[in-house]
Amino acid sequence: MAETRKVIITCAVTGAIHTPTMSPYLPITPDQIATSAVEAAEAGAAILHLHARDPQTGCPTPIAEVFLEFLPQIKQRTDAIINITTGGGHNMTVEQRLAAPLRLQPEMCSCNMGSMNFGLFPAIEKFSDWQHPWEPQYLERTRDFIFKNTFADIETILEKLGRGCGTRFEFECYDIGHLYNLAYFVDRGLAKPPFFVQSIFGILGGIGCDIENLLHMRRIADKLFGRDYVWSILAAGKHQTNFVTTGAIMGGNVRVGLEDNLYLGKGELAKSNADQVRKIRGILAELSLEIATPTEVRQILALKGVSQVAF
Ligand code: KMH
Ligand code: ZN
Numbered sequence: 001m002a003e004t005r006k007v008i009i010t011c012a013v014t015g016a017i018h019t020p021t022m023s024p025y026l027p028i029t030p031d032q033i034a035t036s037a038v039e040a041a042e043a044g045a046a047i048l049h050l051h052a053r054d055p056q057t058g059c060p061t062p063i064a065e066v067f068l069e070f071l072p073q074i075k076q077r078t079d080a081i082i083n084i085t086t087g088g089g090h091n092m093t094v095e096q097r098l099a100a101p102l103r104l105q106p107e108m109c110s111c112n113m114g115s116m117n118f119g120l121f122p123a124i125e126k127f128s129d130w131q132h133p134w135e136p137q138y139l140e141r142t143r144d145f146i147f148k149n150t151f152a153d154i155e156t157i158l159e160k161l162g163r164g165c166g167t168r169f170e171f172e173c174y175d176i177g178h179l180y181n182l183a184y185f186v187d188r189g190l191a192k193p194p195f196f197v198q199s200i201f202g203i204l205g206g207i208g209c210d211i212e213n214l215l216h217m218r219r220i221a222d223k224l225f226g227r228d229y230v231w232s233i234l235a236a237g238k239h240q241t242n243f244v245t246t247g248a249i250m251g252g253n254v255r256v257g258l259e260d261n262l263y264l265g266k267g268e269l270a271k272s273n274a275d276q277v278r279k280i281r282g283i284l285a286e287l288s289l290e291i292a293t294p295t296e297v298r299q300i301l302a303l304k305g306v307s308q309v310a311f
Contacts (some may be wrong), residue, residue, distance in 0.1 A: 014261025
């Protein structure tokens with residue numbers, strides 16, 4: 001792992017896992033997404049990982065015009081790095097997922113490193129009064145849904161977005177095998193160091209929230225990538241704080257945000273993304289760990305710069 005030693009905070013602002021009924025604080029409209037993202041940046045997030053949602057229903061949408069309703073606002077109001085999802089939502093084809101990133105050519109995009117089950121359906125049991133009919137349907141369909149990220153899909157992303165647009169990646173690794181998939185593309189010269197490896201714990205279908213897995217991910221990433229990778233950690237739901245804190249102690253970087261976890265503490269919904277950023281920032285301060293600025297992150301991750309994006 002590369003020793004960056006200033007901690008990069010990524011904030012994933014809204015995502016495509018949670019639905020409006022689950023929290024009144026989940027940002028939905030372009031203005032809500034922009035405001036929440038800017039607040040998160042002001043609180044210390046250097047990278048903003050962004051999805052778009054239909055402003056009326058809150059359903060994840062791949063439409064570039066919707067992204068364009070909040071990206072310029074965020075770009076004007078903060079120097080944080082904008083990272084657009086290529087994972088999209090569980091209602092999209094790979095082509096739909098790539099449309100906005102290819103048009104907008106951000107400094108960073110996510111790149112999901114393997115096809116997998118992605119079970120959101122257990123959440124259905126926890127709610128009864130849905131705000132929108134799409135919500136339980138969207139969650140239910142994940143019982144029989146493959147989150148498709150084949151070798152061909154990943155190659156397309158690396159070629160078209162990476163080589164074609166100069167976009168660099170948050171490599172989303174939900175299991176140990178995904179590290180080996182990344183190593184395959186590194187060997188082929190399609191991914192260039194430094195690699196920003198996001199280790200993801202606690203998605204139903206991916207590796208679970210056991211600390212042994214965190215240690216093993218780190219060990220295998222070290223073996224495959226040596227000092228050529230920058231390590232970041234996220235964990236779904238209630239494991240968010242303990243995993244990112246442990247990861248930071250181990251020399252890693254952290255991702256928080258309402259995409260990954262709706263809560264601030266046990267039984268307490270986070271009222272904003274900034275609340276979660278401030279919480280981890282406070283923990284990092286207690287550990288005498290400094291946070292990286294967007295300018296420092298652009299250097300650490302060799303990003304093309306904000307002047308090179310198409311929005
Ligand atoms: N919600 C899933 C489609 C990404 O942003 O690239 C996974 C996801 C990953 O959100
Ligand atoms: Zn995402």
